[in-house]
Amino acid sequence: MKFKIGDIYHGFKLIEEKNIEELNSVTRIFEHVKSGARLLHIENDDDNKVFSIGFRTPPKNNNGLPHILEHSVLCGSRKFPTKEPFVELIKGSLNTFLNAMTFSDKTIYPLASKNEKDFVNLMDVYLDAVFYPNLYSKPEILMQEGWHYELENKEDKLTYKGVVYNEMKGAFSSPEGSLMRKIQESLFPDTSYGVESGGDPEFIPDLTQEEFTEFHKKYYHPSNSYIFLYGDGNIEEQLQFISEKYLNNFDRIQIDSAIKLQKPFSKMEEVKMDYPISCDDEEEGKTFLSLNFVSGDNISQPEMHLALEILEYLLLESAAAPLKKALVDAEIGKDVFGSFDNSILQPVFSIVVKNSNESEKEKFKEVVFTTLKNLVRDGIDKKLIEACINITEFKLREADLGGFPKGLFYYITSMDSWLYDKDPTMHLEYESYLSKIKAALTTNYFEKLIEKYLINNNHSSMVILNGKKGLAEKKSKVTEEKLEKYKASLSEKQVEEIVKSTKDLKERQMTPDPVEVLETIPLLELSDIEKKVEHLPLKENDEHGVKVLSHNIFTNKIAYINILFDAKKVDVELIPYVTLLSTILGRVSTQNTNYSDLSNEVNIHTGGIHFTTDVYGENENFEKYNPKLVVKSKALISSIPRLFDIIAEIISLTKFDEKKRLKELIQQLKSRYEMKILDRGHMVAAGRITSYFSPASAYIEKTTGISFYKFLNEIEMDFDNKADEIIENLNKVSKIIFNKNNLIISVTGEKDIYTTFAKELPKVISILGDEKLPDAKYDFVLSKDNEGLLTSSDVQYVAKGYNFIKKGYSYSGKMLVLKTIASLDYLWNRVRVQGGAYGGFANIARSGNIVFVSYRDPNVKETLKAYDGICEYIENFEASDREMTKYIIGTISDLDSPLTPSMKGERATAYYIRGITQEQRQKEREEVLSTNADDIKSFKALLSDIIKEDCFCVLGNETKIKDSKEIFTNLVNVFK
Template structure:
């Protein structure tokens, strides 16, 4: 996988790596929208004013073992519609793939008199500084002043520089290991979530994917840690808060983090030995497993290609958006390493020999080519001592750094270049055609791309181009994005604007869903819009809004559940890897102050000049057009079969027998368990290292606050840096079930069409100027019914449904934040037909992409919809069935808009019903003591002026005692679908996404906390080994939710279909065998328990703490039940594994849902696996 972006944007990029596993490939240029991860029970969301950070701050921590749950996996279609998607696409080692949004370098400075118009962030800075000054650090090396502490010395290192980074309260010391030449940056902060990373420059010269394959392979055993896959053992039994690795186009990063110091050091040791002394360079079987190999079991069978990275990249190359971005990058960089694919081209990967693979490691994985990073509150001398243990094995290699140097691409195009490339589409009708002959309904992708700089940007230029990017593309109201979407020339934006994580920045923008005759018009519209802006400039208020939005994000520095150290590491690496200062990459105060002074003096001209220089007058520009081909998928399949047939024909019988022997040998190796002696080499924690008590967060509930009839929930934390996080929950239970599918559209309308006196642009400007972001989503939460025992499977009839308006601001801007809440709740413009058509077109395009790229999540949602009322409702709103709904709504919006408008107006009237709406309102607030004291008058004023009788003259049903009104109808609709069918969803793809599930526990049965240990053990053990390692899929995992008793198996980018279902069917027997083994292996049992506790104990940001506690309260989940569940986890026994296995063997009403190609379903049918098929695209 490959990465680009901007060093200051990594905050939100981290946020969407939440569910990634070890291997990440970050795809350059821009990213397609596949939804975002976030609120665990929300089904749709729209947000504004916070870019990718909105996604970052909404993440609840998941363990890397449960990495399956990406955006759609948990039915989260939280499309950040107001703030455009850009950044990178990440594919995790265990199959999680997602968009990594933009983040930013945390570069806001205080506003001053030089700031234009209403831009005033002085209060933000002062509140942050006040909060920092009142916090006493227990670490002597951490301070909020600019006085640097004396650097720690070590005899093995020389100190190259020391620095203070006041923006993050970090003391930085840059060391050089004198013997090996390795550079080490040590940041001392007050953060207990400690982070370590080691990065190598790894520029490839071809598209064999060697850096990507090597990144997978080095963690498959090493000199000291001799199991087949130490990474998996760490995954199974560590308290890690981050454990991963990822491949950029020019570097490879290995990163770990933990709040437990002992665990942290264990992780560092394993990773350090892995990168410098991997088994992979001595054992060709690792390269065969992780990269590629020829497979043959019987002489008469055809040869096939297998390999984890090979199958991963086949999935990547099945995505039109990925193809588009690959072509864009390669077209801009014809002469440098960026002109090849570091992730690997599936047609080229089989050209990589083991010798080349090993040579690449020898060349680039040397300490002289390494950048080592630490951040946190741990002892600096200990950091240096640990790394000395590994670095002292090497002497300086003077060739290492020059050989890995990244060359600059000259801006050598004298005129723009055009590239055309096909992408696969299915032939739904099955009629004969000429392959590439376009028919009605065929649409194209088109994207215009610029190489922006051929010299390093200054810090001032970096900030300026970032603000410019936000002005052009940052929200749905930004001028370039808005113009393109309102043109009707396409369905959805592709290309996210600025991307500057590499040596040179690029800018890309275009549309997908473009008719052939409109392709040239899109390019012309982009150029015309830029020309107009370069001539007329930006509105002063728009500049103020963009500046405030970015500044709030960066000064808040909210990395969600991701380690702050990880964001700091990747930010520093964006300069350090190119031999520039790593600490300067993290500083923003001075360049931002300079930008503000420039804006005060020259106004919009600052940005107009940049548009002219970097875009309009820049001829190093390319336009990439992707056109549909209905035969491409079959052509690629036949090309691969033909290539393999020729290889087989060229081999002698002796050669073929050698392939068979190697296939058998590899499978035997994969199936052989590590010896106890090998497993003992992996350092681990003990059960005594674990905290036995559940972490609870503050909560205070005030019903009928200020006699308004509204409930207020407060979470007073130690410090929120002067920021208040607010959620207004409004009941939506009065809406008819058939209109629930309109809720995702309604949430977008509330954010994007304008409200009251504000049109869409003015509303976006208001949000950006005064807040840190606002979003609207739906929240469906199962609850524990009154009088019912906790910890049992519920009927699914009891749940609450809320429209959730969320936002954040500094305490002095709370009035403005609340006024926006009230405005969009009451007065969102529902009659904007053109805008609604635009939204629905974009939603259709995004959902089609999601089915193709996130098929495992689509399959999981479909499975859950068969057994759970909430799952059924969520699937209607955001699953594959919602695609049909969106298509129907689009036709209605075009041809019968008054009917659609009447439905929307009726929904809002029901939500705001005068007599009842306050009864269902809850205001959830998170802040510190100073914040709550300051905002008290604002809260009371807001509550008093909200719509509805005060108090409510009528009461809503008590959903803790009565079944939800949607439940009965949903159950009837679910029953009408019985018996359950195995469904297949056909898309053009070279891989499969295979799901199977059923009911593991019946209603009323208690579910022990041990179930989380066992299901995790199954996912990180049996599923990993058989679906990923042996089967060659990029990911294999399982998911169990105790509240509803539903269990599901899932695979990601899987070369198999029928075979994977057979693996699922064998899980119970394997688990029974494991249960017997655990009776005599207490260490393995302890490892499983430790991993489960690690999932439960994440590092959360302030807003996440408040959100988690709010949802606990809303579900009526008691602290006693949480502690009971944790105790059951800690006391898990082998018999719990046996009981779980017996249940799995008797899984009730099992059914499958699979996303794959027509050819794969045909093969599965021949193997006895029949599906009811539906073509999606």
């Protein structure tokens, strides 16, 4: 349909319409006349439709009100009064994305679906949730999602519990997260950015029900809303639905939600704080030093938004980054990284050194400013500028966001200006800004940016974060004493009231919603679901004696080429070197090119060359697996010749004997693994436990798990003595792996891409070894170690599981429905809702591994007990046809997650290596679609056998785990 500016469509007045070539889309800005709601529509042929509604929600203090409200509006509403409509939607919709997010100054509720009917259903539930939530009449919602006093018996210790409370305890356990929060606080003392919108656990218990409901009443009104529609949906029907069902119920009002600009500082501020480390750790070398600069604003300088993003990569992220090199050479710390936060009104540019000491702060400042001044005086290497602009441009044009819907990315980007009352398309139209930035190749563009935003910028801070032993225990004791004191001040009647409210909350949590309430949530029919599994193109070819898998998929002239080298010839004691090798390739010099110039060449001529490791377990055979070292690369078709030149040079001519550079990379890798262990503890715990009983997982543990971290720790601590041995082993592993035998290459792209690829392939094949080597023998000792993995974290990650194939069972697609039920019914209620953890998940794999794992969990024994209870739950499982349809749809939604062209090529290759055929995938889908309640009940024996193995591990708080030390076989200090 044709639109006309100024006309009104179902209550929405069209303010602006234009084509945006960068998105190949038409954008329209509407305003709802009656309610004052703003709406941005991006129309194109993308069938992955996106809706979102967001609100400007500036926090006033650290009690986490915006974050807790984000959780709570999704706990029942006027039309959909079920206790957990969000979970019901995950269980039973074809969503491709469904979530809610709290930022420093906004809260958004995005969703996506390819199915039009499903899309409208999801939109209906979300709009009802934000405008008509049940939180006004049900104070238990704040108690559950935010915080409450927990007291089961009057003689027990009084504690705090709540989903967000425990989520933020986990968030505050990450030193990097604590640093970023302190940076904002240091730079914005007079605005809402100076407080924590997510909530500080120390202050979350200050939040009252009255303050909670007042915040919703004030900010969750259409006049303060930012609505977004994207894709190939029927815009007229969507506008009519939103207007008639919701917005027409509201009148426009004035809402003061403006974000204040922070007045610039006259001089740099210095702020210090401590973060907890384990009692067995050393405080020496555990300091973060950061210099931070408020860099303009997001409302008048869209070009700077992009330019400063490029500058941060240029100075601190690229392998050729001069500021990073200067800081590493000065040996101030063991890792250097940067960030440019452009998601707020006044963006922040940060320079961070990790694993340093406070005594180095002046040297840190001196090296940073001296280096920046030298770059301004002498000029930045033009090749480096070209490389950084090129890689940024490649990513912008490629717009490959993995499984993340493009529409959601565009919505979040639009909010970088729209939230502050400016054109929402400002940051989406990047061509003109990019053209101006490209002028930097002949001018001093970036040097002027450095001068203005870094060197001569007093609106800045130095934040020092010191590791402190015993701090976690001290904070825990303070909270404990505060609660003891509070309990002692209560009358017997008040204590009994808390016991009663605890009991009432638990009863509410454990009482299922009535059937008629659950049936208010809209549900598709099984007939709405595609019965056939998606075909992933794959053709097996032979090129120059090498197996090539081609995937003829439209990629807009971008070639995705993955080279998978066989790693199973590497001896067991050298397995960790496979990952170390993958990390340093392309980041050290070759015999022809130093590593800085090599990085520039990669970024100028390609979209990236990355070396990684992967392990492909054979289909339904937990004992057999294929470890690979993978070269992942992408480039425009015209750049394939140069791409292969660079790959061949890295593979055949890398210099492993640059000891200084090698040490730097090992230190950086160790630092990143420390971050991973604290931030993604559920994945670490799940990987650790499966290594107790799965040979493939035992291998993975040595390449990416805690075992690999221990290996890094060992070689980093004694690098000077071990350097020659490390270099020798890297050379040895490199010669074994870079061999054309058992080589597989995956090529994703159009036919002309394959033609160019085949022509240029000999450049790589010719430099590979051809010696036939025997497979190494990996006789891993598998044992039930039941470890307590000790860290300074404030929360736990509790994992339990075993392998069902080892117990004599076979894989079935019906197990995926069991996984949906276990995760979203049983574990959601027992571990999250009742237990207070941020999450609880089940994972069931073709390899036979079943793992239950919790995320940011306050408990240890209680969660293990909850896992044990799943057998009884499944034994008594009952579900109507409607409920089973819901579980099946949710399972299919998981199976049908959207894949980008590159992901399709990688998925098809993985299926090929693992021996999973199209017929087996179709059989799995049919098994999912035919699952009934009796099938689910039939898994009781399997689950009983898994639980009886009593195989578990817990990663988390040292004190909490030691309090339960009697259940563990081993206690391991992770970072020692």
